[in-house]
Amino acid sequence: MDIPGLGTAFWLQVKRDLQLAFRHMGQLANPLMFFIMVTTLFPLALNPMPKLLEAIAPGVVWVAALLASLLAAEGLFRQDVDDGTMEQLALSPQPLALMLLAKTAAHWLITGLPLVIMSPIVAYALFLPRGAVPTTMAALALATPILSLVGGAMAALTVGLRRGGGLLSLLILPIVMPVLIFGARATDMAMTGMDPVGALYLLAALLLLAMSLTPFAMAAAMRISLD
């Protein structure tokens, strides 16, 4: 039997994960619902004055996105480890790092991209000025893959543990704090009329760094967890 090339293997893996995800539509929407619900909590808990909401909007949108991706990271590898698919991937001739990158890419398409697409509605509900919305979307489009990648590496470290949930957030949050800083600042700068391009460049640099390093960390972590 022929061994599929690296590109083919990558796409097959992405396709498989997407297919599996679309068969469980219910789980698919969970992080997105979470994102919207957390942002709804703030006007309820605080005062629904437009002025106040506008002031806290960048922080709320970014913290909610961060928490939603945290929730999503939990289930990234669990099912595949439980049913043995992950062992097969680890034994396959393709590098494990590439396969896990493919899984993370599919995961981002399912959980990260909807956040980016939904963010204008959330931004509107929080009275974020129109001018800041494109910047926020661009920043989220750069930031959510980083969150997925870092979440993937940490999920691979904790996948074998029974009580993973609280631990996972303790591991991910300090690492992704720079993403929150740059992202929220990009939104903030666009709101106040400053040029947010510097913050976006920094996010892009972090994304490149994450894309080049985390697949190997993920693979190493997964091999430790599978032992």
Added chain:
Amino acid sequence: MWTWIHKLGSPPHFYRISARLTPWFSWAALLLIVAGAYGGLYVAPADYQQLDGFRIIYVHVPSASLSLFIYVNMALAAAVGLIWRIKLAHAVAAACAPIGASFTFLALATGSIWAKPMWGTWWVWDARLTSELVLLFLYFGYMALRAAIDDDTRADRASALLAIIGVINVPIIKYSVEWWNTLHQPATISKMGKPSMDFDMLVWLLVMLAGFMCFFAAILLTRVRAEVLLRSRGQKWLRNTVEGS
């Protein structure tokens, strides 16, 4: 040279060497810290602006620099353990974490005690304080992961990987926090540490720093010895050493 290093990786050898080294480091730490404290509290001149309030830096600065130094140390030990599969290196990394977390906490506590009279509040979202706080979270994450895994070798390797990921992130966190801080607050504060210090003040700081280093070495050796005892329980060399002495 190499055989000496290889020998150091074997628990029985390390156990013997560390027993001989620990008292030296402990006494050096005691002498240096007492001398540094005396020098810092009585001999060094008072600051022209902060008067005697500045003297807390003789605890604050050494603990802050050690908090970072220990994290890098821990990651290095973890990498050595992961790459060459040396169990003792993992024991060193494991022993580093609680010490580092304590020094980080000490740096935060002394920082906020200093901030109360100087800035008027216990806590300011200053760049240094914030990155120190994130460092504390990194330590907590490391210790939590280690505590969550029951199997010793797996806990070693998983937490080693986490320490390496963390140490890559430490500079990114530091600079992002600084960038965030300069954007957000006008640079009114955080002059501390930066201005060139008078030699009379600086020399005691260096003595204190050397004392803290020796203290760290003594505590580290003791903790690693405890770790070795725990891990080699039931092994023959340990019984021989304990019963022989």
